[in-house]
Amino acid sequence: VNQSSEQIIINSERLKQDFEALAEIGITAGGGVHRPALSEADLQARRWFQGRALSSGLEARVDPAGNVSAYLPCAAPGAPALLLGSHLDSVPDGGRFDGALGVLAALEVLRVVKEWGITLPVNLEAIDFTDEEGTLVGLLGSSALAGRLTPNDLLSPRGGRDALLEGLDRAGLSEAGLLEARRPPAALAGYLELHIEQGPRLWRAGVQLGVVTAIVGIASYELTYTGRADHAGTTPMDERADAALGAAAFTLATRRLVTEAFPECVANVGRLALAPGAFNIVPAEARLALECRAPEAAAFERLKAALTALARTEADRFGLGLKIETLGEHAPAPLSPAAKGAIIEAAEALGLSYLPLASGAGHDAQSLAGICPAGMLFIPSVAGASHSPREFSEWVDCENGAQALLGAALRLAASL
């Protein structure tokens, strides 16, 4: 068979039936889903996915990191696998589309390739990555597969060590398995992921597809301003060392700085705690949790330096001490030009409008970026809502996204 890829059509009705069946697993009162990684609902979704793979005449596989795959082998011995996927786990009371759409569209691509008898030089694998959302560790399955997971990552995971061990036990997985799940880069032909945007840009612009250029880098800090506790009734206003003023001024100045000088970036003060914390005591200490995100390395470095300098400026202005502690940092992950090219060609051949954009959210693609050609396609999220039962995308956009994923996968496979 040698059809041009635009003649090969995904089965939208079948995809929709799968989507609706999956949305029943872990369904919540508000119409969302609750499938935290390796919870009973997540395990049920994974079993359901394996069942769908088998009933479609595909192989079902599970690797030592618990990544679950539908697998379509090619004829060439020793060929690498082109991975298509996303994740079936959700945040607590999350939406039906986040992750689920990408896994189901990947499964549909494999079914269509099989039905049309298309010969490819690569194996195709529709993969559900373990714990993308960070209930336990975050990007757990994809970083294990990419060989980026370290024993240290498992010692004090963000969801707590006990929760991790319980989840692994429930799923029949082990820490040793996670650390041995690395696949050699030669076994990976590439990775493509369809996902909802989770922000309002495509929806506002009325554009059908987003071609993801990079996944943002994220740095997180704890800032501590120190002043002096004093009687709030008797200490004159101009004689106070009020730690709250430094924190408040920094929070406002951060918004101004990022808006004016870093239009591609964001920053957030997500927690602010004052001590001692009483009506009648001038705050001696203000701790704040700061996070910033940037789509490329140079801007990331400038943003981090500018925020640090700003924090010091506000400390000096109010006569305060300042301690800055870095809690975590992930560099921006540029996605592959070959993958972007395949997505753009597919979008143009299908007559879909598209926009290049950076992802402000983390995704499994960042684990694979730099190891194999990795790319992502976004479809519009209505009103930008995500991580909420309000999350919604029009079905026609889901269908277009799946069709573009198919076109991009066939092009990327042919180029390898």
Ligand SMILES: [Zn+2]
């Ligand atoms: Zn997701």
